[in-house]
Amino acid sequence: MPAYLNSQFTLRRPIEYNNVMKKYLIFFGIVAAAAILMFLPYALRQSNAPSSPASSSDAEIKEPAAVQPAAVKADISGFKFAPAKITVKKGTTVEWTNQDSAAHTITADIAGTGPDSELFGKNETYRYTFNDIGVFNYHCKPHPSMKGTVEVTE
């Protein structure tokens, strides 16, 4: 008699079959639960689809901020600050370029409260970052009639 037909095997077979079925049911149960858990966030995201244009417009709002110039540019031309009055947000750097042959300075009217450059000549620049809120009046040391203002807002 072949071994696979012995009575022990045929008796045991249904029990083993049940065990195998139980293992399969548990396995598929876990797979199904995992599949549901994996698809749940996706399904929730899909249901939020109408609000996704809002998130893309958030990105559009962020983009100009990232592209924001490193410095606000101003000129010194014809013995004048141009523009003479600049309004910037706190933390903004202002960069002045001297277009005149004469050397000029950017000097805070109240020493120690704002820009204080050396003399700088034609096509040279001076940068100052305004980290405090307020109105900063400045002038040119050799030409006190040259006056400018930077207003720094929140």
Ligand SMILES: [Cu+2]
């Ligand atoms: Cu000057």
